[in-house]
Amino acid sequence: MKKAFDVVVAGAGPAGIAAAVTAAAQHRRVALVDDNQRPGGQIWRSGASLPRPARVWLSRLEASAVEHLSGTRIFDHPAPGVLCAEWNETAMELHYEKLVFATGARELFLPFPGWTLPNVMGAGGLDAMVRGGLPVAGKRVVVAGTGPLLLAVAAHLAARGAKIVAICEQAPFARLAKFAAQMSRYPGKLLQGLAYRLAARHSRLYCGCWPISASGSTALESLTLRQGNRTWSVACDYLACGFHLVPNLELAELLGCRIQDGFVAVDDLQQTSVANVYCAGEPTGIGGVEMALVEGQIAGLAASGSAEAARKLIPQRRRMLGFVDALRRTCALNPELRRPAADTTLVCRCEDVPFGTLREHTSWRDAKLHTRCGMGPCQGRICGAAAEFLFGWGPDAVRPPIFPALVSSLAAESTNPNKSMEDA
């Protein structure tokens, strides 16, 4: 199946929605492509109890002429102007004049004994499961990791009736306090933060604290937490644990976009180093929803030839860059977080490769070749980021397919023998 558009937007989170709606308002033929069945990305995915901006943008999307290709996963970029995607086991070729990719971020998971037990999930992970219908009323939940996401998740789960046993933030209190003070420069966010704190006020917030082991027979039953020299155990039904976010860069790398300090390099108009390709949202820097929305609008305007209008939004984006920086500094990981992993702790969950086996290797490629680490279906998305933190190993080059795809879909790919894939 072949479809052609003026603008293809990859990723239907806040950034992608804003880009698509904005470009469509400029009378461009726009497709909005997302792996998920529902628009909204990591934060606006479920319809229930959404904040006002979410309702506004989702209804704009609905009212727009944007063709929303949901449940559609992009897995390859065989030539400039073409993406390959899979929808319902069918291969699809998407042709574009301009591409905006807004592929968001994923959580960073760090291994510790017991982290593979059922009901140990990401912070955003449990949140997403609950949005997807998992009931948590009356369940005892520990929220752990780092970043403002923890408070957001705790607030949401508490609102759904969960009992928040503890919120464990790895960053020290002083850093959080400083961050909170800086947030006053971003009014929307301060209110948000306060609201979360209030909603979760029946629970305890521990700073400089993290889980060091989880146990249970077939699922999580209890957790051991550490704060400084103190360790103690708590009984719980769920652990929601994520150590901030890492950008999804697979598509960016496949496209050949320049990556700088771990993020996609863009100019003021969100243009990447590749002609006709724009990027918005988390891949350019972890900045939250408001930043994603501004970047999405700039990219949407720029991709539809309205550079003038796009420029008007640049100051708004610039003001938020400070937040990106503050967030990064606040969430910087304590090197002590490397310690909980024991030799028998699995790092690669797809292939069950333990920490002790990996430790004998010298690079990600070496470890991959000899232990199968990162060779499973997640293609190293989980263990690769963990290994980077644990061992300082850099990732491998990205190769198609960037998500597993059916053999029949790969066989159906565009045969345009364009030499676009050659590295310059």
Next chain:
Amino acid sequence: MPDPARSITLTVNGTMVRVQPGTTVAAAILIAGGYTRTSVSGEPRAPLCGMGICFECRASIGGKLHQRSCQILCTQGMDVRTP
């Protein structure tokens, strides 16, 4: 508010489960009291990321192996199997 009139019925390993529209298959599997897969060394596993990247929620859905159940919504009469 759950609305019984709009609920969807599916089977997880042969057992009937009733869920609200918009429920993911991953959530239905947990509601049914199971886990999603057995790892290569035999551990039970359940969803981790909830967003389609960790592949821990793989299950057989409608006879198709290795489907990421967190990215798929329940439909009436769906047949879900986990090892």
Next chain:
Amino acid sequence: MSETWDVVVLGAGIVGAACARACSLRGLRTAVVESGAIGGGATAAGMGHIVVMDDSEPQLALTRYSQQLWMALSDRLPPQAEFESCGTLWVAADEEEMQEVRRKQRVYASLGVATEILDSRALREAEPHLRPEMAGALLVSSDAVLYPPCAAAWLLEEAIHFGAKLYAPRTVVSASAGHVRLDGGTELTAEHIVVACGADSVRLIPELPLRKRKGHLVITDRYPGLVRHQLVELGYLKSAHSLTTDSVAFNAQPRRTGQILIGSSRQYGAEHTAVDHAILKAMLARAQLYLPALGACSAIRVWTGFRAATPDKLPLIGPWPADETLFLATGHEGLGITTSLGTGRLVADALSGAATEIPLEPYLPVRGPIEHSSSTHPAAGGLHA
């Protein structure tokens, strides 16, 4: 600083590792130099099919010799080497190809390789997912598969156990007249320098008649039981494959994990590691033609690798006339995983002055033209991964 060795092996791919193991087992003082990960070159890209091939008599001799060495070693290989005696099924699409099956059986029998001819029904029972119209197949039960990087790492570990020393990660900058210079200035002196740098051997000896021949492979998620033997098409009679242009062939391998490894392609003149979409598509279309069920399997990774190809498709094993301290062990094209053990033994025997167990002459770097076993099928066997 200079260290002196009997043998310095350049490269720790599976060939270099096998040479180092055989030399140190023979009591030769051996060093190995590797610039990257152990088995991280063509060895990491290869399919790991241990296969007897009859493209030419010398090829048959070396593959059979090597396959027997692998069998003898199989009990001792570590589990991560994933050695599996699954056998090969050479699949014949029609009656014309069945004649080739019978010819192949006679050739294999001449070397004592037991084979079995499966008719259409027997083939369906052996591999229920193959397209049912297939005419039959030749079953070679003694063939096997393994996971090459771990096999190479184990061979090297053995070498080290027998006294070899590994220099890694170190790059050989030059090698001549008994001297090996490494990056960082270390110099090794050796009576014999075994050049086992795969396709990169030309960087050290530009005159070598080696060309890179690119290949693509695809691996699926786990579908235990979908494929039971290494499946290879015999279809060269009809497809106009040649030695000079790009070609694809059906090749599917069951891994111990239940994953299926799908090959294969051959391209000359493609120096870049990027996936070539046209070739990938052609290769997978061909695979689905033989094994329609593959279409619904989830592919989790695609990669490419380079075979070091010689004009007559036989490896270069022996002293390099221009500098007799250099002993070549390269040019193994699409069979180096298989022939690594045979190569190692030939090298160790030759360097220690012992008689080789099969004649070395056909593989000497300077040699006459060879005769292909079946002149009407110039690509015979060339369709293998």
